Each structure stands twice: as C-alpha cells, then as structure tokens.
Amino acid sequence: MKLNIVPARTGITWVKLGIQTFFKQPLALSGLFFLYMATATLASLIPVVGVVLALAIVPAATLGLMAATLEATKGKFPMPTILVSAFRAGQQRGRAMLILGFLYAAACLLVVSVVPLFFDAPVSRESALSPGMQGTMLVVMAFYLPISILFWHAPALVHWHGVPPVKSLFFSAVVCFRNAGAYAVFGIAWMVVLMVVGVLVTLVAGLLGSPEAAAALIMPVALLMAAMFSTSIYFTFEGSFAASPEDEALPPAGDTP
Template sequence: MGKLPANTGWVWVKEGFALFRKQPVEMSTLFLAYMFLMLAVGVLPLLGQILPLILVPALSMAFMEACRNIEQGKKVYPSLLVTAFRTPALKKLLVLGAFYLLAAILALAASALIDGGVTWQVMSGSKELNAETIHNSNMSLAMMFSAAVYVPAAMAFWYAAPLIAWEGMGVGKAVFYSFFAVQRAGRAFLVYGLAWMGIGVLFPAIVSSFVALVLAKSVAVLIALPLSLVLTIVMYCSFYPTYTWVFGRPQVAPEKQLPPPDVRSDQD
C-alpha cells in the first residue's frame, strides 16, 4: 500500500455523506438501535460499566456491514447489529473489546500524572464533578494527556475489527496491521480528524449559538440535537471508506450453490 495524499481524508468525509444520503432513514434507525442497546447494556449491575466497551468491536461491524450493503444496493436493517454475533469472528472481536477496555483504563490512569487522580476519581464516580473540582485541578490538561496516551491504541484498533471479521486475521495480527496502516496514512487521517472536528464539533456549536442568540436557547437545543445526531451517523458511515481506500473492498462471501443436476440425481 502506497502512502495516501493528505486530501484523501476529506474524500473519506465526503464519501461518508454520500453513503448516508442513499439510506438516511435506515442508517438513522440502525444507529438509534445501537444507542438503545448500549443504554440497555449499561444499566446492567456490575457489567454495565465494562460490557459496552467490550462489545464495541462486534457492534461497530454493523455499520461497516451497513455501508457495504448500501454500496451493493442492498437494504439496511437494524438486524445488522447482531451480524458479528453470528460469525466465527465473535470470540476474537470480544477479545479485541477487552483490549479496548484495558487501553481506556491505562489512558485514564495516566491522567493521574497531571492532576493527581482527580479525573480518575470523577470518571469512577468517587468524586463529584462541579465547578470547584474543575477549578482546583488540572482536569482539562489531564484529559488531553490521556487522549494523547490513547492515540497509539486508537491507531491499533482503527482497522482491527474489520480485519478480523472480513480478512479472518487473529487479534494480534489485526492490531499490528491496523497500527502501521494508520501510520502510513497519517496525513490523510490528520485531515480526516481535523475535518470532523470542524464539521462534527465546531459547526453544531456555531449553529446552536447563533440560533440561541437570534431566537431562544430552547430552539437552539431542538436544532442542535438532531444536527449532532445526523453528523455522528455520517461520521460512522465515513469509517467504511477509510477501510476500503487502504485494504480494498471486502470480498463478498460466495453464495451456497446447489450441486450439479447429475450429482443431485445420484443423491435422490
């Protein structure tokens, strides 16, 4: 794989919008089903805090499969959420999810080097988040430090799930290939990340601030929430082209064919 030019990152964003425009209602329904499932799992006692993160690789494949369906002219259904649970790759995806969880814990624990453990205490629920807590600590800097620590893990995980599900790779091999694939496409990913910072974060904030200034805060909320929801779904759609540009389109599994007539007649 050759190095991709920086503007490829913007192409990925545009292709995400193009995929969403083909089946906006279906993709929105899939995303809402995903959110509902995550909320339902989150309320489970004990497991509710760790299980959602472990399930991310398996559930994220629903959106990759949905985008592949759209590309092939097929309909997207919420049942795609359980696609990974019906494949031999499920065990590997759950192991990958455990690595997600471990990496998140380590990155969060690293914040203690900056704020003495305040962020960890807030995230674990042992300390209340309020203005005084934020003012008397370096939480903002600590969270940025945690994000920086997590970057190598994010690179290793970015392509890992589809490489496991579609290419049949083991967890270690998928993580290895993912890390170096992202590294080689670093300039494209930089543009991609900056584009989504602008489109997914700054744009909704500007729109809601303008509406609140001209009309009212309640109207701004009514506009900002669906706008942020749609942009989040588009972002999920854009994950698919980041894969196809690097590893090519996933191979379609051959359909099970009937035996030739002479063989069937011998079996009858």
C-alpha cells in the same frame, strides 16, 4: 490483503463519501447508530460489569455500522440485525471479535484508571471544568489516541479478512501510520464540518430567539453528526486496503456459521 498508500487529500474524499452515503439511507444509518448507543447505555447500567460490557461491544458495533454502510453503498436498506454481523460470520471470527472487544475494554479502562493517579483531579460538579480536570481529560485523550489507531481497522480486519486479533491491531496501526497524512486530513475535515454545523445551529437558535431551542437542537444534531462520522469510517478501511470486503468469504475454512 494489501495495504494502500494514499495521498493526504484522500482524507477529504473519505469524509465526502461518508456524508454522501449517509444521505442515501439516513433513517437506517442514524437509527442503527442510535440503537447501538442505547444498547451501550443500557449495558453500562448493569452493576459491576456494565462499563466493561459497554466498552467491549464497541469493536463489534463498529463493524456492524461499517457493514451497514457497505449495504447503503449498494442501495440497500440495512436492517437492525446487521449490527451483530460480527457474530454471524462463524464461531472462529465471533470469538476473535470477543477477544478484540475485551482487549479494547481493558485498554480504555487502563487509561482512565491510571492517568488520574498522576493528577490532583477535582471530583465535584462545580470543579468539573477547572484547569485540573481539563488537563486530566487532555492527557486521557492523548493516551486514547494510540488505542484508537490500534483498533481503527481491527474489527474489519478480523471480520472481513480473518486476521487474528493481535495481528489486526498491528496492521491497523501500520496502515494508519503509513497514511498519517490522509488520516490527519480526515480528522481536520471532520472538525471543520462539525464547526460549520455548530455555527449553523447557533444561527438558527439566534433567529428563533430562544436559548431553549438551541439546547433542544444540540443533542439530536450531535447524534446525527456522530452517525454520519461512523458512516465515513468504512471508507477509511476501503481506501487503506486493496481487497474489498465483498471479495472475502466470511466464514474461514473449517468454521461453522
């Protein structure tokens, strides 16, 4: 495994590849994303441990969606079982993914628990959009950014390259910082895509002359865009590391599937 240093314009390429690949298998890729969201929502409803479980499955689900994208690039229809690819590569890598999941859950819960302590955050529905709450959310997002960087490539490194969980976080952060320009362009390009789609939805709703139509369109379109974004994540990994996942044997030596 070797880190790639890519020019900033590569971020746009990653976005294009994600969109193009999504439209190769739109039903499968959107369906898998919806299945993951439904699973996370149901898990969050479990008393006491629900939120932890919902967060802990994020790395494994991310890997599953990346594996589905890889299948789509080959012209194959990814089946629902691909979402649990992280736990079908042997006991060692399955345990590593579990560790990664609970590290992610702990990091997210730490941020959302600690940051509000430094703000007089309103709790009523009426004050949810107040400057105080918006300030808190901005700080939470700022603290979440390094978590996102640490875990961006970690699931793929654990699964496809057998990297231990803590080392995978380190390598993920290193490649993100080394290719900061490409990742910044990637994020900006997606923001532009989302704004364009938002404008189109607004125009369609305006032509229909119905605010209800706009409201009905927003949620499914948002979910489809999220599914499309998740498809592009695979290409950030493929472009940032020299070795292809196809070149890596999934079960490490001595591991049992």
